[in-house]
Amino acid sequence: MTERLSAEARRQALGELPGWTEAQGREAIGKTFVFKDFNEAFGFMTRAALVAEKMDHHPEWRNVYKTVEVVLSTHDAGGVTALDIELAKAMNAIAKLTPG
Numbered sequence: 001m002t003e004r005l006s007a008e009a010r011r012q013a014l015g016e017l018p019g020w021t022e023a024q025g026r027e028a029i030g031k032t033f034v035f036k037d038f039n040e041a042f043g044f045m046t047r048a049a050l051v052a053e054k055m056d057h058h059p060e061w062r063n064v065y066k067t068v069e070v071v072l073s074t075h076d077a078g079g080v081t082a083l084d085i086e087l088a089k090a091m092n093a094i095a096k097l098t099p100g
């Protein structure tokens with residue numbers, strides 16, 4: 001099983017992940033993505049979903065119109081692991097491809 005990152009390792013990883021912060025009240029990381037409109041937001045979610053499914057690692061997320069709130073944690077490990085960092089990086093890369 002993938003290991004939980006220490007608080008220090010989490011901080012270091014977050015330093016290289018623009019927009020991602022520690023989630024409040026639980027061991028997880030989060031980011032709110034804001035797009036141009038619903039079409040861009042849902043396009044992002046569609047691309048991210050395909051990556052997540054391939055990784056067998058799935059986001060908790062909430063979409064309201066052009067905003068997508070994402071929280072990542074590894075439930076099996078009870079915290080943040082390298083899988084969350086990898087998915088967060090992929091989401092940032094996907095969002096960059098999305099005009100808006």
Ligand code: H2B
Nearest residue numbers: 056057058059073074075076077
């Ligand atoms: N996604 C996330 N975010 N955390 C997990 O612990 C997790 C998952 N576990 N997707 C996977 C699926 C697990 O339930 C399956 C059985 O591999």
